[in-house]
Structures are given as structure tokens and as C-alpha cells.
Amino acid sequence: MSDKNEKKVTAALASTISEGAERAAKRWPSLIENFVNKSVLARTKGVTEEEVYALGQMLESWEKYYNFCENNGNVSDLGTLPKHALEIITADFGTSIVPHVASVQPIQERLGIVYFKTVRATKTRGNIESGDYLQHPFRPPHASDGDTGEFDDLRYPEGYAGEYITTTVTITGDATSTNFADPLELDDSNSNTIRPRSVILEGTYTDAEGTERTIKAIDDGEGALLGNGVTGFVRYQTSGSDAAGITNLSFGEAPEAGDVTFTVQYATDFEESGFVPEINFTIEHASIEAEIFALTQSQGMFKAFEFQNRFGQSAEEMIARDLTGALNLELGNTAITRLVAAAENIPNNSVTFNAGVPQYVSYSEHMQQLKALIVRSSSTILRNAGRGQTNYLIAGYDAAGLIATLPGWTQQIVNTPGSNIWGTLDGMTVIRAPHIQSNAIYCVYKGNGGFDTPLVYSPYMPLVVSKTLQDIDNILKNRAVAAVWAGMKVVAPTFVTKIVIENSTYVTPIIAP
Secondary structure, eight states, X not given: OOHHHXXXXXXXXXXXXXXXXXXXXXXXXXXXXXXXXXXXXXXXXXXXXXXXXXXXXXXHHHHHHHHHHHHTTOGGGGXXXXXXXXXXXXXXXXXXXXXXXXXXXXXXXXXXXXXXXXXXXXXXXXXXXXXXXXXXXXXXXXXXXXXXXXXXXXXXXXXXXXXXXXXXXXXXXXXXXXXXXXXXXXXXXXXXXXXXXXXXXXXXXXXXXXXXXXXXXXXXSSSEEEEESEEEEEEOBOBTTBOSEEEEEEESSOBOSEEEEEEEEEEBOHHHHOOOOOEEEEEXXXXXXXXXXXXXXXXXXXXXXXXXXXXXXXXXXXXXXXXXXXXXXXXXXXXXXXXXXXXXTSTTOEEEEEOXXXXXXXXHHHHHHHHHHHHHHHHHHHHHHSSOOOOEEEEOHHHHHHHTTSTTEEEOOOOOSSSXXXXXXXXXXXXXXXXXXXXXXXXXXXXXXXXXXXXXXXXXXXXXXXXXXXXXXXXXXXXXXXXXXXXXXXXXXXXXXXXXXXXXOOOOOOOOO
């Protein structure tokens, strides 16, 4: 896809989200208002336009499903759900932990497409080539198209946006020659102008007699290189087939036989050349397949009567609440399990903290080291992904209890089963997950927009609960079914890093006299 078409797609997506959010607010004003102002999501991190759009898409999907059932004459199978469906969908989305760690992007087909943000260089300059990714959730920085990159060899842009470029020149000595032609040619037509009085050449070499010599030269603004042990000439602008660069180097003593490399720094004349480095923000896509999550629950006739008689509540409504709660529990747990599993595959992505308190050190002072590791986790995310900072913590139950003792902790528990909101630490939302490694803290970055996210959740068919029907195996029991059809995919495992908590006895080292 061309840059022009990519920009059109990006603009179209942004317009779709904005218009969809506005349409939802007009169509279901009370539901959207409660979601934006009163939901758990609103109280913890705030509701974004993308999340309003996603909720609107799920509400629309429910109405499409209701119309489908009505046209097929089986709307009665939905029981009392149509009376409360929109409220249930809104409430479940507002209390779910999924929007905290995932971008919610509803899909219209079982096999759908989800989107994520990338930034690419469009020109060649410094250590960057045209087409290199500067930001990409799947690749380390400076990984070219189709290249997954190596995490052990991360490279970041240098000499791309700044006017100064640092590079090297290599000459091949033969122990007799002192003059070398065209050691540096700027062969890129977009970066072919050198600003006068910006060239610095320096380094060391061994001459033919075996003596090590240090050289340094600068240009005089008139095309001459003047310096200690070396002189030369500079062509500031490309002219026809004659490229800009260092056209000649003349050494006071002949270098020994072999290659010798020197460092060169020069500045591009942006104003004269008209060349300004450019980056291109794009929205790229990946395929996702919706998965079915389904549960059933049965209730005996006599127990239902007893429940209704004693508590004055409908057993059918209780079953619907139980099923929706259990499905949301599994969706949240699945999201976290997939996210932390993907993070485990990133090399050098884990550090360890010993919670054992050293002798002569207070507990509060020692725990500051844990806070320091949490802060430093942003550096690991930056190393792996090229951007981002920790704004979510997913903790096992032991680690969550330890976090709650740290300065800056605010209790904000949401009492839902399984993984739930536990509170905030210095503004970072903490999710307590009882099903993951108990002594682990996963530090997560999730951007503000819908396309800068570690995980994507894509509902296809919204949560649906049938009315209670007679159990075919037992005429004294009724049974209900709940199901949701949605995709869930990790798109940026580099947005997650891990801290492991140990609790071993700290042995104070003995200082030898």
C-alpha cells in the first residue's frame, strides 16, 4: 500500500471511530452517560472515545442478533434477556478488566481484521534506511519490512532527524601511499549537501615504521581539510556525477598496509538541500478469528420455587447473572493468561527482587528497591518496543499483597470473581490475578489510543443468555445457556515485562578486616 493510501486508511479509521462514538451517544444517551461517568472503567483509568465506539458496536450487534431471532420466530428463546440486554452488556463491559489491557475492536465477520500502529522512516539518512520501522509492536526498533529483528542487537535512530551525522571512512594502506581519493561519498541524492565548517575527521593509525599516530582535521568552509597529521578536500554539494563528500586525504606519514578506519562527523545543510527527514504514521492490520465461549447452568424446579418464595427473586434472573459473571471471569482470565505467556518469550525480559529484608535496613527502605524496579520496567519496555512506559501492573496474589504495602498505594478494589482491579500505585492501575504465578508482577504499557495496545479483544456476537428451558435428561430441572463469540489476540508482547518476587533470607555479607 502506498503512503498516500495508508494515510487515507488511517484518516478513515479515525473518522469511523469518532462518528461511531457520537452515534452511540445519541442512540443510547443514558447508557453511554453511565458508562462514561460511573463505570469501573471510568473510575479507574477513564473512558476513551475508542471504548465508547466499541460499546456502541456491541450494542448494535445485540440488536442485530435480536432482529435475527425475531425474523426466525424464536425470540422467545431469549427469555427475559431482551428487557435487560443493553444494560447487561454496558455493565459487563464497564466492570471487565479486558478494556484495561486490550483495545476493544468489534468485528463484523467471524474472520476479522484488527489494527495496530506503526511508524516508519520514508527516507534514508544516518543509520536509518527508507522503510525501516521506528515503532512496531512486533519488531524491535530499526527492523526493516519483513525482518523480525534481533532483541540482542537493538538499534535506534541516530543521525536521522538531527543535522549532524557521525559515520566512518576507511582507507586501504600499502605502506608507501600517503594520498587517498574519495574516501567518503554521499551517494544518497536526498542527503547530498554538507554544511561548510561542520566536517571533523579524527582517529589513529599506525604508519609504515610501526609508529602510532593520532590525526584530527576540520574543514575551513572553503573546501579544504586542515589538521594535525592529515589534510584534504571536501566537496559540499553534489554536482552531476561528482558526489558530495571528502574527495581527498593526504597523510604526513604513509599508513601501514591494511585497512584503517577513521570517524567523520558532518552536518547536512537542510535549508540548501531542501531535504528534511520524514516519518510516516500508519495503521497496519492482522487477522483475528472469533472464538466461542459458552456455559450452561441448570436449576431444579423445587430449588427455584424455594429461592423465589424465600428471597422474592426470580431464579431465571439469578441464573442469567451467574452465567454472564462466569463468562466475563473467563474472558478476563484468558486475556491475562495469553498476555503474560507471550511476554515470557521475550529474551532478557525478567528481573528478580528479594523481599527478604537485609540486616540494619528498615522494611520501608528495602521496599523502595521494588518501586525502583517497577519504575525501571519502563526502560525495559522502551528497549524492547522502542516506546512506552508502565501504566498497568498485573500481579499474582502474593505479589499483589506486597504491592499494597508500598508508598503511593491507593486501595480501589472491585469485588468481582477472579482477576479484578486491586487498586493503583502512583497512578498505575494494579490488576490482581489469582491464576498466574503468585509471586510475579507483569508491568504493562497500554497507550491512550485504540491502536497502541498489547492485546486486542474483538467481539463478534455479544453476550447472549437463553431463557431457562426444560432439561431433556431431567424433567424436574430447567437449563439456561450463555455464550459470546469473540477473538482475542496478543499483538505487542514487547509491551510487557516481568518482575519475580523472591522471599529468601537475606545474608548480610561479612566484610573482611
